[in-house]
Amino acid sequence: MGSMVIEGASGSASPAALACAREVEAYFHGVIEALDVVRSGLEDVCRRTPLLAADLVAAAHPLTRDLLAGLPLFGGGFVxxxxxxxxxxxxxxxxxxxxxxxxxxxxxxxxxxxVDYSRVEWYRTPVETGRAHVTGPFVDYVCSDEYMLTTTVPVEVDGRIVGVVGADTLLDTFESLLLGAVREAGAAVVNQSFRVVLSADPRVPTGRLIAPEQRGALIPCGDLPLGVLVG
Structure with a gap:
């Protein structure tokens, strides 16, 4: 994952803002760890030649069922x-x-x-970087018409990228989990483009792009393409 560039001095950020960043990081790293279990479980079937969709579904379904049962996710699987x-x-x-x-x-x-998903961020970025990625917020017009945050991890078998495993988090779910911390920090969670994921200010809606002159200090959420914007 590409880390975000820090604007401003995060060293003087409040404990609440730092705690908020750690909560965001902890949530998505939990999703990534769960996706690693799915990825590992699919390595053997992905070595079959030729591999049919029915065989992939048979192997991926129980792994995805466990993934969705263990976390507050809207969907997931292998692409x-x-x-x-x-x-x-x-x-x-x-x-x-x-x-x-x-x-x-x-x-x-x-x-x-x-749909040619090979061009969209949630597929293209992990394939090109070889790292886990979080995409969003975006409206999932293809599948659900909901605001979504999608976490994806590349699947490499014998030196070849064969797809990605991923999981969808509804923005409503993310808000229910993180809004308290965001409000306590008086901050906004933004992506690497400074587009708002979640804000403590109801006048700053999800999806709004924060202009450079409006940006304060940014606290990175670990190595995620997300940060907590304060000030």
Whole structure:
């Protein structure tokens, strides 16, 4: 994960702001650790040649079920690298929602064509960097029409990236977990583009881009592409 550039002096930040940053870091590192379990569990099946979607689903489903049972997540699973599977060029072994429905192949509205997820941040960044990544906030128009934070981890087998494992956190869930700490700090959680994830100020909504002249001190949330903005 690429760390954020610190603007201002975080050394003088309040204990509440520092604690808020650590809470954000702890939540997402918990998700990443759980995704590492899924990744490890899929390594053997990903070595099969040829690998069919049905075989991938059979291996990924119990691992994803445990992932979703253990954390307050909206969805998760494995997204195959284009061309990795023998019977599908693009495929999502991804379960989401209360009923944990399998997505399989999301299509572009009106066209029926599969969505080319290889260009989106939550897939492209971990594949290009070889590191875990948190994407968001963004509206998941393809699957849920909800504000989402998506954590993804690259899956490498025998020196080849074969896809990513990932998990979706609804922004509503993130707010329920972190709003108390954000309010205590009088701060905002922002991503690496200084787009607001969550703010203590109701006049600063999720998704707003903070202009350079409005930025105060930024406390990085560890090595995540997120930070706590104060002042």
């Amino acid at each position: 195959a690298a284009p061309g990795f599977l023998a019977d599908h060029h693009l495929y999502l072994a991804w379960w989401q929602g209360e009923e944990q429905q399998l997505l399989a192949q999301s299509t572009v509205s009106g066209s029926g064509d599969p």
